[in-house]
Amino acid sequence: xxxxxxxxxxxxxxxxxxxxxxxxxxxxxxxxxxxxxxxxxxxxxxxxxxxxxxxxxxxxxxxxxxxxxxxxxxxxxxxxxxxxxxxxxxxxxxxxxxxxxxxxxxxxxxxxxxxxxxxxxxxxxxxxxxxxxxxxxxxxxxxxxxxxxxxxxxxxxxxxxxxxxxxxxxxxxxxxxxxxxxxxxxxxxxxxxxxxxxxxxxxxxxxxxxxxxxxxxxxxxxxxxxxxxxxxxxxxxxxxxxxxxxxxxxxxxxxxxxxxxxxxxxxxxxxxxxxxxxxxxxxxxxxxxxxxxxxxxxxxxxxxxxxxxxxxxxxxxxxxxxxxxxxxxxxxxxxxxxxxxxxxxxxxxxxxx
Ligand code: SAH
Ligand code: SF4
Numbered sequence: 001x002x003x004x005x006x007x008x009x010x011x012x013x014x015x016x017x018x019x020x021x022x023x024x025x026x027x028x029x030x031x032x033x034x035x036x037x038x039x040x041x042x043x044x045x046x047x048x049x050x051x052x053x054x055x056x057x058x059x060x061x062x063x064x065x066x067x068x069x070x071x072x073x074x075x076x077x078x079x080x081x082x083x084x085x086x087x088x089x090x091x092x093x094x095x096x097x098x099x100x101x102x103x104x105x106x107x108x109x110x111x112x113x114x115x116x117x118x119x120x121x122x123x124x125x126x127x128x129x130x131x132x133x134x135x136x137x138x139x140x141x142x143x144x145x146x147x148x149x150x151x152x153x154x155x156x157x158x159x160x161x162x163x164x165x166x167x168x169x170x171x172x173x174x175x176x177x178x179x180x181x182x183x184x185x186x187x188x189x190x191x192x193x194x195x196x197x198x199x200x201x202x203x204x205x206x207x208x209x210x211x212x213x214x215x216x217x218x219x220x221x222x223x224x225x226x227x228x229x230x231x232x233x234x235x236x237x238x239x240x241x242x243x244x245x246x247x248x249x250x251x252x253x254x255x256x257x258x259x260x261x262x263x264x265x266x267x268x269x270x271x272x273x274x275x276x277x278x279x280x281x282x283x284x285x286x287x288x289x290x291x292x293x294x295x296x297x298x299x300x301x302x303x304x305x306x307x308x309x310x311x312x313x314x315x316x317x318x319x320x321x322x323x324x325x326x327x328x329x330x331x332x333x334x335x336x337x338x339x340x341x342x343x344x345x346x347x348x349x350x351x352x353x
Contacts, residue, residue: 010136112165
């Protein structure tokens with residue numbers, strides 16, 4: 001039977017208020033419930049203090065409190081990375097990662113169960129798309145980690161939409177989730193501390209630029225020539241580098257915001273001096289920043305991570321051209337913390353059984 005209940009985390013305050021109104025309750029009740037969920041971290045309707053018993057009963061009958069069931073929970077050996085595989089109501093799976101450093105605690109959130117875009121080096125891409133997920137399924141991933149941290153008197157400081165899936169292929173749900181998470185009446189998370197990473201779906205970059213949100217944008221570039229990029233990221237056949245970089249320049253112009261580019265360094269593939277020179281040329285004069293990360297190994301891809309010496313040479317070319325860049329440390333490698341890798345691991349195990 002189809003589930004006809006409302007899902008608590010799916011609702012904006014306005015939508016919740018409309019439902020509560022039909023119960024004959026005063027308008028302020030919706031705000032009270034929102035506060036209980038997002039400020040007081042209530043773990044059940046029963047624990048929502050200050051609400052009449054009858055209303056709590058009604059909420060219990062007509063609302064789902066959770067759609068995420070914990071399937072695997074792994075902590076890396078250095079203790080800094082925690083990775084969760086959740087099962088959704090219909091059996092689809094998503095991964096969420098918490099990276100906890102001393103000052104920053106960042107949650108890496110999935111925006112789809114799987115991904116249809118098939119980037120060759122990406123574990124999620126290798127598995128294909130299961131389905132889009134709802135705004136509430138995005139919001140609940142965040143609240144899951146916030147609840148965990150709250151027990152240690154800590155809070156999430158940053159959110160990155162860099163888990164499974166392509167955020168701009170599930171645009172509406174992702175933007176609704178951001179609206180819910182940044183609502184001052186609720187969780188009130190700062191938009192400037194949120195980053196969306198896209199593989200480069202150009203019309204959606206244009207739409208996003210027009211919305212002029214405070215949210216940061218990262219674009220997965222990984223190659224600076226069309227030939228190489230389309231051999232790694234099939235989307236490049238649809239939106240080539242020329243249109244992509246133009247859209248990025250427009251974004252910077254329209255929003256006045258800096259743009260980040262992601263680059264997974266693969267030995268002898270995209271870490272050559274030719275690629276570095278092409279990249280410097282591509283980004284010349286743009287308010288941009290390049291984030292390098294050594295490739296995370298996956299089952300379906302034979303490439304290796306770049307060697308330190310080649311990385312240093314690559315970055316030297318960019319530095320000389322005045323292109324800001326950072327080499328990120330790859331954490332949680334022992335728990336398969338790369339995008340889509342935990343799910344891949346469970347699929348492998350199932351095959352063996
Ligand atoms: N679909 C979006 C966001 C999810 S992927 C995107 O592609 O941008 C988040 C980041 O992880 C992207 O930059 C992606 O290219 C990168 N990534 C995927 N697989 C990787 C791997 N095996 N090693 C290093 N980075 C990887
Ligand atoms: Fe999808 Fe991003 Fe992985 Fe490409 S890198 S397959 S767009 S999740």
